[in-house]
Amino acid sequence: MGKIVLSLFILLTLAHISIAQIDTLFPVESRYIYKDIDDVEIITSDGRTTSLSKIWQDKPIILTLIFSRCAGICFPLVSSLKYCVEKIDNDRKFDFYTVVLSFDTADTPEDMAVLKEGYGLSSNKNWIFGVFANSTQIEKFSQEIGFWYKWIDSTGQFDHPGMVVGIRQGKVVRILVGGNINLVKLREVVQEIKGEFVPFYGVQKNVAFRCINYDPETGKIKIGIGTMIIFTPPVLTFVLTFVIFGFTRRGSGASIAHKSKTKKEA
Numbered sequence: 344m345g346k347i348v349l350s351l352f353i354l355l356t357l358a359h360i361s362i363a364q365i366d367t368l369f370p371v372e373s374r375y376i377y378k379d380i381d382d383v384e385i386i387t388s389d390g391r392t393t394s395l396s397k398i399w400q401d402k403p404i405i406l407t408l409i410f411s412r413c414a415g416i417c418f419p420l421v422s423s424l425k426y427c428v429e430k431i432d433n434d435r436k437f438d439f440y441t442v443v444l445s446f447d448t449a450d451t452p453e454d455m456a457v458l459k460e461g462y463g464l465s466s467n468k469n470w471i472f473g474v475f476a477n478s479t480q481i482e483k484f485s486q487e488i489g490f491w492y493k494w495i496d497s498t499g500q501f502d503h504p505g506m507v508v509g510i511r512q513g514k515v516v517r518i519l520v521g522g523n524i525n526l527v528k529l530r531e532v533v534q535e536i537k538g539e540f541v542p543f544y545g546v547q548k549n550v551a552f553r554c555i556n557y558d559p560e561t562g563k564i565k566i567g568i569g570t571m572i573i574f575t576p577p578v579l580t581f582v583l584t585f586v587i588f589g590f591t592r593r594g595s596g597a598s599i600a601h602k603s604k605t606k607k608e609a
Contacts, residue, residue: 370489372518380487384476388456403439403536404510410447411454416522420505423524442471448478509536
């Protein structure tokens with residue numbers, strides 16, 4: 344009995360450690376959303392010193408953390424983010440800022456300016472590239488949004504996750520994790536940072552007989568074949584009943600008219 348209890352204890356401990364490691368690598372969104380984050384000062388790629396609070400008081404923020412010398416996840420992350428932002432409806436495109444900050448203390452505003460130009464965003468005021476004005480704030484800010492980074496001597500690179508964070512009025516409202524941003528997910532984030540109700544979320548494709556077809560890429564709703572299947576029998580029943588009732592009344596009317604004419608002739 345003692346061996347069984349010990350084995351269960353070891354298994355539970357290992358499971359707890361595994362879950363903790365997963366949370367470290369891929370932060371659990373529920374642990375961070377709707378929590379306040381500290382305001383930090385940043386220096387933008389054009390040399391201006393401002394704060395995140397001034398930015399999010401103007402418009403909500405889509406935030407991502409990268410570093411300019413990244414040879415891994417950063418380029419596909421920002422490239423896919425740019426692609427998705429451009430795909431979002433024009434009336435929503437300018438309702439938020441996309442903020443790209445470096446967590447590398449070696450990066451300068453000039454480095455971020457070169458990076459912004461490389462993505463073809465130099466003249467786009469809705470994209471803000473920059474660095475932290477106070478490098479001591481980087482670690483604490485990163486922890487508040489579930490981001491982590493670790494220097495690897497053998498590669499001369501930082502190891503870090505690809506993350507996009509939706510911020511509204513100083514609160515985290517959504518976190519996306521991955522090196523390739525999905526348009527469907529980003530559209531949902533944009534809706535939520537704007538305080539809009541998200542009535543539908545993307546579901547598995549190729550599901551037969553849906554009542555409603557929701558296209559998450561366009562946000563449009565169409566009636567599905569499931570609705571047609573549900574309503575076709577009662578509609579046909581109503582039409583047939585109406586037709587039969589109409590013929591019955593017509594037949595009854597003709598019969599009455601014939602009888603009346605026969606009586607008159609008699």
